[in-house]
Amino acid sequence: MTDASAAPGRPPRKRDSAATKQAILDAAREVFTRSGYDAAGMREIAGLAGVDPRLIGRYFGSKELLFTRVVADAYAGHLMMTPEANAETARSLLTDPTRAHQDGMLLTLRSASSERAAEIMRESLERNFQQELADALEGPHAASRAAVLVAICTGVQFMRNVLHNSALADGDPEVLAEFLTKALNAVAVAPPAAK
Known part of the structure; x- marks a missing residue:
């Protein structure tokens, strides 16, 4: 089964919550590292992860909570x-x-x-x-x-x-x-x- 909510232009992602969550974390780390917290956008993170932006809220709740998790992993x-x-x-x-x-x-x-x-x-x-x-x-x-x-x-x-x-x-x-x-x-x- 595939995820129909994948970002436009990207192949649909197979439904795998652990893989989706990890893709979001990887993308968030890249975007926060490149742009910093204030300039990082949720749509940019979702696009890089190949997911619908709503999935970030579903898995992490907010930009702040996503950043908190990225920081914990980075440290x-x-x-x-x-x-x-x-x-x-x-x-x-x-x-x-x-x-x-x-x-x-x-x-x-x-x-x-x-x-x-x-x-x-x-x-x-x-x-x-x-x-x-x-x-x-x-x-x-x-x-x-x-x-x-x-x-x-x-x-x-x-x-x-x-x-x-x-x-x-x-x-x-x-x-x-x-x-x-x-x-x-x-x-x-x-x-x-x-x-």
């Missing part, structure tokens, strides 16, 4: 910055510029000017990644240290994968990873107890 699969993981995290940040990392950064940058989008992104980051990291850190001020660790890694990603900073993009990855590991450990390792 998933994060790296941990705990003392035992920092060497691997540093190497990954400096040698593995995946498309997902770059898209997540561009989605954030292009949507941050929207007050509501910034709020959604902040809540997602703090509620999921930052909280998980804080729970994994030992010692005092874990939430503050987690926020600083996220900021360090975000800065490295931005400088390397978006601005293409030549020292980070072309430098010796082993040397850079050693520096970054030390920076991460300076924050991640619990400070000694005050006497």
Whole structure:
């Protein structure tokens, strides 16, 4: 059975709610990443997904809720910055510029000017990644240290994968990873107890 509500000019999509939902999410991620939250249109997302725009409302409720889901997916699969993981995290940040990392950064940058989008992104980051990291850190001020660790890694990603900073993009990855590991450990390792 096929979906007669597919966008004009596109072949009808077979009725498969999971596939339709995923097509909408993929299209939404592409459009939000390219245009940002405010400029992204539901018709554009539906057209790219090959579905009737009404299906977006049916599956996700609203543009805001769709963006919330896209953000959650974009921020998933994060790296941990705990003392035992920092060497691997540093190497990954400096040698593995995946498309997902770059898209997540561009989605954030292009949507941050929207007050509501910034709020959604902040809540997602703090509620999921930052909280998980804080729970994994030992010692005092874990939430503050987690926020600083996220900021360090975000800065490295931005400088390397978006601005293409030549020292980070072309430098010796082993040397850079050693520096970054030390920076991460300076924050991640619990400070000694005050006497």
